Amino acid sequence: MDDLKQKYLGQIAEADDESALESIRLAAVGKKGEVALKMRELGKMTPEERQTAGPALNALKDEINSALAAKKAALADAALDARLREEWLDVTLPARSTRQGTIHPISQVSEEVTAIFAEMGFSVAEGPRIDTDWYNFDALNIPGHHPARAEMDTFYMHRAEGDNRPPHVLRTHTSPVQIRSMEKMGAPLRIICPGGVYRADYDQTHTPMFHQVEGLAIDKDISMAHLKWVLEEFVKAYFEVDGVDLRFRASHFPFTEPSAEVDIRCSWEGGTLKIGEGDDWLEILGSGMVHPKVLAAGGIDPDAWQGFAFGMGIDRIAMLKYGVPDLRAFFDSDLRWLRHYGFASLDQPNLHGGLSR
Numbered sequence: 001m002d003d004l005k006q007k008y009l010g011q012i013a014e015a016d017d018e019s020a021l022e023s024i025r026l027a028a029v030g031k032k033g034e035v036a037l038k039m040r041e042l043g044k045m046t047p048e049e050r051q052t053a054g055p056a057l058n059a060l061k062d063e064i065n066s067a068l069a070a071k072k073a074a075l076a077d078a079a080l081d082a083r084l085r086e087e088w089l090d091v092t093l094p095a096r097s098t099r100q101g102t103i104h105p106i107s108q109v110s111e112e113v114t115a116i117f118a119e120m121g122f123s124v125a126e127g128p129r130i131d132t133d134w135y136n137f138d139a140l141n142i143p144g145h146h147p148a149r150a151e152m153d154t155f156y157m158h159r160a161e162g163d164n165r166p167p168h169v170l171r172t173h174t175s176p177v178q179i180r181s182m183e184k185m186g187a188p189l190r191i192i193c194p195g196g197v198y199r200a201d202y203d204q205t206h207t208p209m210f211h212q213v214e215g216l217a218i219d220k221d222i223s224m225a226h227l228k229w230v231l232e233e234f235v236k237a238y239f240e241v242d243g244v245d246l247r248f249r250a251s252h253f254p255f256t257e258p259s260a261e262v263d264i265r266c267s268w269e270g271g272t273l274k275i276g277e278g279d280d281w282l283e284i285l286g287s288g289m290v291h292p293k294v295l296a297a298g299g300i301d302p303d304a305w306q307g308f309a310f311g312m313g314i315d316r317i318a319m320l321k322y323g324v325p326d327l328r329a330f331f332d333s334d335l336r337w338l339r340h341y342g343f344a345s346l347d348q349p350n351l352h353g354g355l356s357r
């Protein structure tokens, strides 16, 4: 028995992988292994002999089994150590190139807009891109028969027969976030909501998915004068110019009364667009005083509170500021275009550092 013990413990100590260990296990303590054969011989022994040989064989079997288990664990540890030595990575090394990826102009402009409005005390609110037609239309004073529904070229979500959940749409504007924010936070309120919106439209200045930023300020004595000041401050900061002429043009939206569209003075001399000078006007947003019905839909008492709202096209003001002639290029994922119009990935826009440098 001592010979067996020496032999197998020696082999186990020398085994250098799991399959070698498994062959040793079968030869030693497997069903047909040497220890099992010895056990069979017990029958031929005298009862006295059996009394010492039986327990001794069991002890030998246990000893070999635990040596096998210990060696198996040691081999696994060694394998892990070897892998860790092999696969190390120096995370303190500088990146290979800082021009690998760039910030998309739409992301950049969204950050710029957010930075400017944050400075004026607006926080960022969000809502779902798939919304019910109640949030997208009814709550904004656009009832079922209203022509604005048809004008928006809405994408409706497919409904299975017998599905009686309310109809859902891809939101056609960020205005439904007005209602959701009023419901969630009540008055007073000062939020912007940048995000993607959808309409079935496609040409040089329209893509089926584009971006807007909604603004909403509700308080006891908010007026058109506040709206005008906020938008003027925004445009100056965004286009990084000292003086801009804005033109407030009377307009109509179901969710505001009165309503105004805002144009910015510009020139197209020599085919290039210049903001803040010249005799041309370019429309950049819709706005107005929030309609009492819209406040009520958001759960806010229109006799106690009033507010202004606006909705601006992010892609539009991105094209203007960075000279992008075709809206569709924003969504082509052309690497050369992205490298040309993209922004360094580590630069965060803020008003102190200069928005777009």
Ligand code: DAH
Pocket: 172, 173, 174, 175, 214, 215, 253, 255, 256, 285, 286, 287, 288, 309, 310, 311, 312
């Ligand atoms: N939701 C409008 C649109 O997509 C834009 C708009 C106009 C938003 C006036 C407003 C607003 O908040 O007051 O065409």
